[in-house]
Amino acid sequence: MDVFQAVADPVRRSMVERLADRGEVTAGELAELAAERFGIRQPTASKHLKVLREAGLVTSTADAQRRVYRLDPGPLDELAGWAARQTRFWAGRLDALERHLENDHDGSTS
Amino acid sequence: MDVFQAVADPVRRSMVERLADRGEVTAGELAELAAERFGIRQPTASKHLKVLREAGLVTSTADAQRRVYRLDPGPLDELAGWAARQTRFWAGRLDALERHLENDHDGSTS
DNA sequence: CCCGTACTTTGCCATACAGCTATATAGCTG
């Protein structure tokens, strides 16, 4: 699953936000968070973590039975970059568009 | 459907990219693009446009039978902002994380 | 070495969603 799909789910976004906030978080804490906010069970949370892992958004390392998760900024940068690029266009031509809309109102061409 | 879900689909992303590139594009052109790139039919493309509209990513105006679509930068900015915020954290603490990983290797605690 | 803790995996169901064809709507054009 790609990054766009991975962050399409609010549960997974909330997990990403927690990781961004705390840096390192165990699977258990993330599951608890998901339980509180969305009322989902631990195995479901684990499934979401798997999706995040496969999308490359997070990595996990074992600490005894605990799995410690952390963000990988790469895919998020890609996402931010894509979204930013789509709007950068408008910065350049926004006034042109506005002029066009104005012209539409008065109907005259200068 | 929210912005995250809307851009989760590659067909819709390609439409957004085209709109970012051209500014104003008719439904027909967008359908043609989707047909070429993804082999999908006109009604399916129309459905995708509806999703983009409902997510607030695009607006459309009528020009005779044509529907002219254009991007609304607002939701895209939100998206870019969200993704950027999740990574901004790392900028601040990245070196701390790296130190932590180094310590893990040698196993000693200072 | 067996039990509890911490997760992941498996197998199952329901719903959401993308795709299709066929049809409806709307506006130009002859």
Place this chain on the structure above:
DNA sequence: CAGCTATATAGCTGTATGGCAAAGTACGGG
């Protein structure tokens, strides 16, 4: 106004995905 063009809607279907409970795996402690 008939018919073509442009687009949207309706109705249907297959598959993907999210949710659950139950079972499997792995580790540390008594």
